Every structure is written in C-alpha cells, then in structure tokens.
Amino acid sequence: MADNTTGPIGGKTVLVTGGTGGIGKATATGLAALGARVGIVGRDTQRARSAAADIVRESGNSSVDVFVADLSAQAEVRRLAAEVLDRLRRLDALVNNVGGFWATRHTTADGLEHTFAVNHLAPFLLTHLLLDRLTASAPARIVTVSSGAQAMGRIDFDDLQGEKKYSGQRAYNQSKLANVLFTYELARRLEGTDVTATVLHPGVTRTAFAAEDPTPGMKTLTAAVRPFMKTPARGAATPIFAASSPYVEGVTGVYFANRKAKKSSKRSYDREAAARLWTVSEQLAGLNAAKR
Numbered sequence: 410m411a412d413n414t415t416g417p418i419g420g421k422t423v424l425v426t427g428g429t430g431g432i433g434k435a436t437a438t439g440l441a442a443l444g445a446r447v448g449i450v451g452r453d454t455q456r457a458r459s460a461a462a463d464i465v466r467e468s469g470n471s472s473v474d475v476f477v478a479d480l481s482a483q484a485e486v487r488r489l490a491a492e493v494l495d496r497l498r499r500l501d502a503l504v505n506n507v508g509g510f511w512a513t514r515h516t517t518a519d520g521l522e523h524t525f526a527v528n529h530l531a532p533f534l535l536t537h538l539l540l541d542r543l544t545a546s547a548p549a550r551i552v553t554v555s556s557g558a559q560a561m562g563r564i565d566f567d568d569l570q571g572e573k574k575y576s577g578q579r580a581y582n583q584s585k586l587a588n589v590l591f592t593y594e595l596a597r598r599l600e601g602t603d604v605t606a607t608v609l610h611p612g613v614t615r616t617a618f619a620a621e622d623p624t625p626g627m628k629t630l631t632a633a634v635r636p637f638m639k640t641p642a643r644g645a646a647t648p649i650f651a652a653s654s655p656y657v658e659g660v661t662g663v664y665f666a667n668r669k670a671k672k673s674s675k676r677s678y679d680r681e682a683a684a685r686l687w688t689v690s691e692q693l694a695g696l697n698a699a700k701r
C-alpha cells in the first residue's frame with residue numbers, strides 16, 4: 410500500500426517470509442510496487458510460483474524471486490539462508506512474517522513445539538544467518554511481524570515447548586511476545602550499526618491464519634467477524650511502512666501498530682527475560698560463534 414508515508418525503494422532488495430499468501434503476499438506486492446526486488450518464501454513450489462506471478466502482475470515489477478522452504482525445520486532455514494546469500498547479492502530488508510496458530514501440540518522435524526519453532530526460532534535463526542549480508546547492505550532493516558497477542562504473552566522458561574501443558578492460544582501469545590523480546594534485544598546488540606530491528610502488529614486481517622489447526626468454534630467465529638477484518642493490503646500497510654518508509658529510517662527497537670510507534674506489553678521491556686530468551690534460542694537453534 411503506497412501512500413504518503415512510503416517512498417520509492419528502487420534498487421533495494423527485500424526478503425519476505427510467507428510471501429505466498431495473506432499479509433506476507435500483500436507486503437511483497439506493496440514493496441514490489443514501490444520498486445524493490447522482492448524475494449518470497451513459502452513451503453510449496455507451485456503456490457510460491459503462482460503467488461510470484463500475481464505479485465508481478467499486480468505490482469508491475471518483474472523482479473520477484475521465489476524461495477521454497479519449510480521454516481519449521483532448522484535444516485530448511487539453513488538451506489534457505491544459503492540460497493538467499495547465493496542468489497541475492499544485497500539484502501536491504503528482511504521481513505520475518507511467517508507465523509501461525511495451532512490449536513493442538515505438534516512437533517517439528519527437530520522435535521520442537523511447532524508454534525515456538527515457526528513463529529520464534531525460525532526468524533531468530535534466519536536473521537542470524539542473513540545478518541552479515543544485511544550489514545554489508547546497510548542501511549538495512551529487520552522487521553518482524555508480531556501481533557497484538559504479544560500483550561497477553563508470558564515466556565514460560567520452565568515449559569517453553571508446552572510439554573507439561575499446551576494451549577494453542579498460550580503458545581501463540583508466548584511466541585508473539587518472543588518476537589518483541591527478540592527484536593528489542595537485537596536492536597540493543599545492533600547499536601552502532603546501520604541495521605535496525607523493529608516489530609509490529611499488522612491488525613486483525615482476513616487471511617488463512619489458523620486454518621491448518623483451528624480451535625473448535627474458531628471457524629464459525631472467524632466467519633462472523635471476517636467482514637470486519639482488514640483486507641490483506643491494509644494488513645500489509647504497517648509491514649510495508651516498517652520495511653520501507655523514509656519516516657522510520659534509523660528507527661530501531663520500536664513496536665509499530667497502524668504505522669505508528671506504540672508501547673508494547675510491560676513484559677516485552679524485561680531485559681533480563683530478553684537476554685535469557687536469546688541464550689536459550691541460540692542453544693535451541695544450534696547457534697554458537699563457531700557455527701554462525
């Protein structure tokens with residue numbers, strides 16, 4: 410959605426995870442319309458190619474790169490990062506958009522709880538693996554799509570994986586708070602560089618969100634409120650703003666909603682929790698100085 414808070418970004422390259430549907434696809438379309446070369450990531454080749462064709466048609470920009478990876482598996486995140494580094498010579502912005510809700514507990518190929526792995530660990534690992542390219546392309550931006558649900562989140566360090574007790578909502582809220590804690594800690598660690606880290610709530614948006622494993626009654630409820638939800642293009646306005654607007658050049662460690670800086674939950678400013686989550690995430694993502 411181009412408007413008076415965005416500007417042309419020709420010559421820039423942006424990677425949007427989950428650019429094949431929902432808010433991510435609309436974000437990629439909006440950024441492509443502003444002139445960026447856009448890479449999109451999805452799990453299925455056909456779906457990703459078809460989304461890329463839509464983005465080219467709707468934006469009038471043919472510079473769209475397709476990447477296929479299932480971000481629930483760390484080996485896939487690593488393979489994706491290697492492919493991105495190979496194919497995209499510069500990276501001006503990374504939009505960590507992939508995220509979802511699962512009513513029942515699933516585990517990933519790495520034996521991790523799915524919500525925590527996809528919503529938090531995948532962007533954590535991908536960001537680490539692409540950081541040198543972002544730094545080399547600076548000024549650069551790392552934008553992570555959280556949710557208003559961060560306000561209800563608590564990080565349960567004694568049961569991060571929901572092994573003792575699982576609730577889809579609790580896991581989702583925790584992962585979205587983790588997005589905010591991660592961003593604030595990343596911004597602190599990137600101080601003095603020309604790479605910014607911001608996080609945002611896109612607004613309640615009409616997408617395929619939670620369709621894979623909804624809670625009972627969720628479909629009926631969603632159908633009832635669907636007419637009142639934002640269109641994907643409107644849901645993409647804040648991610649596009651954070652990834653491209655000249656108004657937020659140099660702005661870091663900030664939570665946006667409706668294209669405005671907002672306070673996030675009190676818990677999200679807990680530096681001790683952010684540092685602890687960072688350390689645990691490094692361990693769970695198999696990251697240490699030697700492996701990076």
Ligand SMILES: NC(=O)c1ccc[n+]([C@@H]2O[C@H](COP(=O)([O-])OP(=O)(O)OC[C@H]3O[C@@H](n4cnc5c(N)ncnc54)[C@H](OP(=O)(O)O)[C@@H]3O)[C@@H](O)[C@H]2O)c1
Nearest residue numbers: 427429430431432451452479480508556613614616617618
């Ligand atoms: N919709 C809302 O109301 C709302 C509100 C607040 C926050 N959010 C946040 O906004 C973000 C986008 O949500 P959405 O509503 O647009 O969801 P969506 O319609 O379900 O789209 C999810 C996107 O992520 C991709 N994806 C899902 N799992 C993946 C995986 N394991 N590996 C790679 N790609 C994967 C999907 O692509 P394929 O299916 O093609 O693989 C799709 O492009 C999420 O972080 C969500 O938490 C949404």
